[in-house]
Amino acid sequence: MHSKWNDIAADEMVAAYDAKGVGPDIALRVYTTRLLGRDPLLVLHGGGNTSVKTRGRDDLGVDHEVIAVKGSGADMADIEPWGLPAVKLGPLRELRTLEALSDEAMVNVQRLNLLDSTAPNPSVETLLHAFLPHKFVDHTHAASVLALVDQPDGEALAREVYDGRMGIVPYIAPGFGLAKAAAEVFEADPRVEGFILHKHGIFTFGESAREAYERMIEMVSLAESRLRQGRPIVFPARQIASAVASAAEIAPLIRGACAIRKEGEEPIRFITDFRTAPEILDYVNGAELASYSQRGVVTPDHIIRTKNKPLVVPPPEAGKLDEFAKALREGVAKFVAEYDGYFARENAAVGNTKTKLDGAPRVVLVPGVGLFGLGRTAKDAGMAADLAENTVRVVTDAEGIGRYEPLPEKDLFQLEYWSLEQAKLKGAVVKPLTGQVALVTGAGAIGAATAKALAAQGAAVAIVDIDGEAANKAAAAIKGLGIECDVTKPEQVRAAFALVCERFGGVDILVSNAGAAWQGRIGEVSDELLRKSFELNFFAHQTVAQEAVRIMLRQGTGGVLLFNISKQAVNPGANFGPYGLPKAATMLLMRQYALDYGADGIRSNGVNADRVRSGLLTDAMIAARAKARGLSEAEYMAGNLLNREVLAEDVAQAFVQLALARKTTGHIETVDGGNIAAALR
Numbered sequence: 001m002h003s004k005w006n007d008i009a010a011d012e013m014v015a016a017y018d019a020k021g022v023g024p025d026i027a028l029r030v031y032t033t034r035l036l037g038r039d040p041l042l043v044l045h046g047g048g049n050t051s052v053k054t055r056g057r058d059d060l061g062v063d064h065e066v067i068a069v070k071g072s073g074a075d076m077a078d079i080e081p082w083g084l085p086a087v088k089l090g091p092l093r094e095l096r097t098l099e100a101l102s103d104e105a106m107v108n109v110q111r112l113n114l115l116d117s118t119a120p121n122p123s124v125e126t127l128l129h130a131f132l133p134h135k136f137v138d139h140t141h142a143a144s145v146l147a148l149v150d151q152p153d154g155e156a157l158a159r160e161v162y163d164g165r166m167g168i169v170p171y172i173a174p175g176f177g178l179a180k181a182a183a184e185v186f187e188a189d190p191r192v193e194g195f196i197l198h199k200h201g202i203f204t205f206g207e208s209a210r211e212a213y214e215r216m217i218e219m220v221s222l223a224e225s226r227l228r229q230g231r232p233i234v235f236p237a238r239q240i241a242s243a244v245a246s247a248a249e250i251a252p253l254i255r256g257a258c259a260i261r262k263e264g265e266e267p268i269r270f271i272t273d274f275r276t277a278p279e280i281l282d283y284v285n286g287a288e289l290a291s292y293s294q295r296g297v298v299t300p301d302h303i304i305r306t307k308n309k310p311l312v313v314p315p316p317e318a319g320k321l322d323e324f325a326k327a328l329r330e331g332v333a334k335f336v337a338e339y340d341g342y343f344a345r346e347n348a349a350v351g352n353t354k355t356k357l358d359g360a361p362r363v364v365l366v367p368g369v370g371l372f373g374l375g376r377t378a379k380d381a382g383m384a385a386d387l388a389e390n391t392v393r394v395v396t397d398a399e400g401i402g403r404y405e406p407l408p409e410k411d412l413f414q415l416e417y418w419s420l421e422q423a424k425l426k427g428a429v430v431k432p433l434t435g436q437v438a439l440v441t442g443a444g445a446i447g448a449a450t451a452k453a454l455a456a457q458g459a460a461v462a463i464v465d466i467d468g469e470a471a472n473k474a475a476a477a478i479k480g481l482g483i484e485c486d487v488t489k490p491e492q493v494r495a496a497f498a499l500v501c502e503r504f505g506g507v508d509i510l511v512s513n514a515g516a517a518w519q520g521r522i523g524e525v526s527d528e529l530l531r532k533s534f535e536l537n538f539f540a541h542q543t544v545a546q547e548a549v550r551i552m553l554r555q556g557t558g559g560v561l562l563f564n565i566s567k568q569a570v571n572p573g574a575n576f577g578p579y580g581l582p583k584a585a586t587m588l589l590m591r592q593y594a595l596d597y598g599a600d601g602i603r604s605n606g607v608n609a610d611r612v613r614s615g616l617l618t619d620a621m622i623a624a625r626a627k628a629r630g631l632s633e634a635e636y637m638a639g640n641l642l643n644r645e646v647l648a649e650d651v652a653q654a655f656v657q658l659a660l661a662r663k664t665t666g667h668i669e670t671v672d673g674g675n676i677a678a679a680l681r
């Protein structure tokens with residue numbers, strides 16, 4: 001590991017913040033905090049914090065000695081000064097004289113001494129930083145340090161590697177007790193340049209931002225060189241069938257098996273995030289996977305995102321998905337029962353004061369394939385997958401030099417059910433479609449608006465379009481997945497769904513929206529044009545619906561198919577036969593799916609919209625038609641019973657409502673501002 005310190009970048013940071021009235025101490029603290037936060041070998045998802053001791057002024061103009069320390073909710077990778085709340089240092093240091101201090105009292109004192117009452121809560125490790133005299137203090141959960149200390153003789157190993165340069169602190173849960181113990185280790189030998197926290201991580205300190213940061217890099221590098229002395233082949237492989245099923249095939253089975261079903265309610269679903277790489281395969285294919293993968297998390301705070309153990313399933317033999325699905329369901333049931341047992345055991349030991357969290361796995365290891373992270377949102381699933389990848393690295397290195405041995409279950413229970421850790425998850429708001437995956441075809445006005453509306457309700461959204469750039473643009477606006485796909489080509493449709501399964505785990509909501517309007521007087525229109533329109537306006541709806549249903553049945557948690565039909569299906573316009581005929585067939589297709597798959601909990605509904613400004617009804621067409629009727633464009637667009645123009649957003653809302661309507665199937669929602677001739681009867 002090399003230092004990324006750069007004098008020019010540091011000076012620029014100081015100058016940039018100086019212009020905003022922020023002093024050099026904070027500017028440099030921001031600079032090296034970002035350097036640390038951007039290296040996943042050092043910091044992942046909240047696993048680390050930094051501080052600087054400086055001066056700050058309160059509203060009375062009084063100057064105080066303060067510690068600016070990373071606040072909860074701030075991401076080290078792109079931290080800003082607001083993410084380093086300033087706390088008066090004097091009162092924090094006085095706490096050192098106490099024998100004990102509850103977590104609640106610790107948080108209270110920290111908040112009472114903030115210079116800004118609206119600042120985020122200072123880190124739970126603030127007191128450890130405050131009790132040290134050094135100006136800059138850096139803390140990470142570096143992977144290589146964890147591989148060293150997650151060993152039965154981890155403390156001895158750390159002593160050997162650091163040869164007196166680092167203080168060794170035994171494992172104590174974060175908070176007041178750890179802060180005091182660390183301060184005592186420092187005072188016993190003030191020459192140390194940092195601490196190794198047994199089974200937890202590493203601190204380094206210094207008088208300058210650069211010194212503390214470069215000590216971190218040096219100390220982590222020392223751990224790395226020790227790990228390089230490990231065995232080259234760590235995990236002898238087990239025998240796996242030569243052909244295994246793909247991640248895309250098994251992801252919907254995993255999602256379905258892990259979903260939490262509740263009688264009469266929508267299941268609680270998870271998004272999955274698939275990862276694979278040679279190191280991951282070496283790990284999941286290891287003959288002893290059931291042993292080393294089940295010993296627990298590499299550092300305590302991972303437990304809130306990954307649980308203590310992953311679910312391990314058998315390798316999925318190609319062509320034998322039913323067998324795999326059965327083993328998976330049994331595996332999940334056993335996993336949940338074991339989680340319940342762990343909770344009951346540990347909760348009893350603390351006087352039954354805790355409320356159980358859900359017992360579903362957050363990481364699934366699949367020999368022959370790779371690993372899946374699970375979360376209620378794509379972001380959470382990604383974090384679980386990142387931590388799982390990090391775990392693969394740490395456990396591989398740890399087993400390479402000895403035996404991986406993390407903390408025992410009781411210490412981890414304390415962390416998993418610690419209010420200050422759970423508070424880190426509080427920001428996540430559950431929305432009506434949280435946990436669901438939507439696939440929208442067509443990235444035009446209606447498709448893009450619908451994708452946005454579904455994402456706003458919490459869904460993870462993929463958008464496909466024949467124009468890949470348009471798909472990516474619409475997807476980028478909502479942090480979704482854009483895919484180039486011609487929906488009239490079944491092999492491209494299958495590939496697109498496979499990508500969605502790898503990225504999000506499956507599909508719960510299909511919005512089959514892509515279409516195009518061809519015109520011609522029906523007695524004179526060419527067969528070729530009519531067939532072309534049927535390909536896109538009927539057969540493509542069937543192709544995507546079929547693929548979606550195949551995946552929904554694998555998940556076994558129902559789903560909904562939504563078709564963009566058209567008023568043309570019930571109220572044809574002159575010379576619109578080539579468009580209206582396939583749309584009429586699509587309306588019946590919608591009803592056929594409702595009929596054939598209702599018993600599987602798969603709903604099927606449609607939207608009939610009319611006169612919406614889009615790729616099918618362009619500004620030029622609007623101008624021409626308005627002129628032909630002797631109307632202004634606004635009058636033409638609002639030519640309906642309500643005299644209101646129908647917008648793409650109105651159509652999008654109809655799709656969202658139908659996605660939420662658990663007891664509605666075979667239904668058409670009309671969004672046309674009122675047109676009796678197009679009313680369904």
Ligand SMILES: [Zn+2]
Pocket residue numbers: 047048125139140141200201
């Ligand atoms: Zn820590």
